[in-house]
């Protein structure tokens with residue numbers, strides 16, 4: 001009977017510690033995945049024929065760390081990217097690392113930091129889950145499960161807007 005429980009681990013289908021907690025990660029609680037790293041809301045945008053997509057996650061480390069690379073068997077190139085404004089246009093570019101200051105949530109999200117998967121070997125369908133390996137500067141390597149979401153999906157956190165107040169501050173009266 002116990003053999004059945006062991007099979008998923010042998011197949012590499014899940015991070016052992018995660019097995020029971022995985023579904024919580026899709027909501028607002030987080031999952032401790034190693035001694036220092038906690039994550040929540042790991043998702044990747046669905047991809048069909050375009051063969052390119054981006055993955056997002058929120059990470060918190062108990063100590064200063066740097067995320068330096070992402071790996072997956074699903075894509076030929078896996079890159080760490082950010083967005084920045086160049087001549088009034090939003091552009092994305094590859095960066096060498098993402099800083100994770102101790103005890104701070106760092107959000108990879110649309111329009112900001114993200115993981116880029118280029119030349120996908122197959123389609124990614126909403127509802128499935130794919131593993132991505134994250135590499136840190138200190139040599140730590142973690143496999144995280146990323147939920148494939150619809151192409152139109154945006155996380156709730158995107159909705160807050162500070163633009164209105166920002167603009168008003170810019171006006172210095174009459």
Ligand SMILES: [Cu+2]
Pocket residue numbers: 054081082092093114115116
């Ligand atoms: Cu990108």
